[in-house]
Amino acid sequence: MIEIQNLQKSFGEFRAVDGVSFSVKPGEVLGFLGPNGAGKSTTMRMITGFLTPTGGAVRIAGVDVNVDPISAKKRIGYLPEGAPLYSDMTPRTLLEFIAEAREIPSAERASRIEKIAAKVNITGVLDQQIETLSKGYKRRVGLAQAIIHDPEILILDEPTDGLDPNQKHEVRQLIQEMSKDKVIILSTHILEEVEAVCTRAIIITQGKVVFDGTPSELKGRSPSGRLDDVFREITTGTAPVTA
Amino acid sequence: MKSTITILKRELRAYFATPVAYVFIVIFLLLTGILTFYMGGFFEREQADLAPFFFFHPWLYLILIPAISMRLWAEERKTGTIELLLTLPFSTGQAVLGKFLAAWAFTGIALLATTPIWLTVNLLGDPDNGVIFAAYIGSLLMAGGYLAIGSCISAMTNNQVIAFVVSLVTCMLFILAGLPAVLDFFTGWAPQAVIDTVSSFSFMTHFNSIAKGVIDLRDVIFFGSLIGCFLLANTLILDAKKGE
């Protein structure tokens, strides 16, 4: 479904993403790991067509995102890093706008919004100005706008950042429920999250893929069996490792 | 087209969701009132027309329109909502057009709020309403020109203050190009063709000619192509700089 080939992105002289390749099939939940500044968000921005790659290509259902961005964007639901939202809107008016932009028939919009709001637990704040919402609620509104059109592909940049433990749990459940027929790529700094929801993990450092395998393979690499240890070893070591 | 309208509706709603719209309209009315009645000598002239009202529009817009356009893209870039907007299934050009049209419609609403002065002049005398109508159209076209320039400049930065100042200065150049003082600078040494070219870029030249009551196709084409060029530049700049 998604094929990424030798993807590169430079900002001036600096290479933020340096030859990333992988492909993801429906049913997979791919956890994107790596230290701060590794290039996770930059890679996601290229998959969603927001950034133009310096080199390489992203293909969605065989179509290059840069050749036909609109049809690619239609298939994708995206939660950008930090969940940016129009702060002077309410979750309801924002979701109405997204639903209209996503071409959900107007007769269905209201019921769809209610359904999604219930899923991410924002029903109580639907008519409160987004500016006054707490960080966790904003994140949940961001998640709601990403899934409202039931996309085939979900790109979530740190979806559980800022959520309380209960909400983290619920969002993980939600991701698992949705994962059956979708491609899901999420980035996270929480290693247990990878174990809990991901079928596959990719670790990148300095723009390069240094691990690509299942969470249990990742865990198996450490004598102590702790993900933290493996993560540290892989991201501070130099040699690329593949499972 | 549908996506453009979706964006237009969201934007227009956003103007009225905050005090911005009301503050803007009140200030616009206050300033037009003061300028028309005190400085323009609306009553003293004892003529039933709106010439003193329209006379100040290029100058009023010079301050007020950059205040609207400065946030168009700079704010989206600053807050990161540009990433939300431009990953929705439409092109950058549609987004640019939608936001521009909303801002233009908003200035249209502000302009509409001045129509009581049109009624007043009809109560006091017997004005040529065709001329006044033409001047309103001219004023709206000119506002569109200012807005397109401001929108384009707003896309270059994520700082609204910079967007405001640079837009103001750029728009000023488009006014100054038609002032006698500036044209005099060229007369005597520059060929007439140069002078004509400079003055043909002036908002003043085109606005004044429409405000006299004739909606000349050339003036409409001037504003239309100016808007088109700046919105095209706006789209290209956004595509190149949106990720920064």
Ligand SMILES: Nc1ncnc2c1ncn2[C@@H]1O[C@H](COP(=O)(O)OP(=O)(O)OP(=O)(O)O)[C@@H](O)[C@H]1O
């Ligand atoms: N617009 C930009 N201009 C210059 N450098 C940039 C730009 N965007 C990202 N970078 C740089 O690219 C690198 C990768 O950034 P990116 O945001 O992709 O990291 P990340 O893996 O998502 O990190 P984090 O875990 O902190 O979110 C960083 O060094 C960052 O400073």
Ligand SMILES: [Mg+2]
């Ligand atoms: Mg990131």
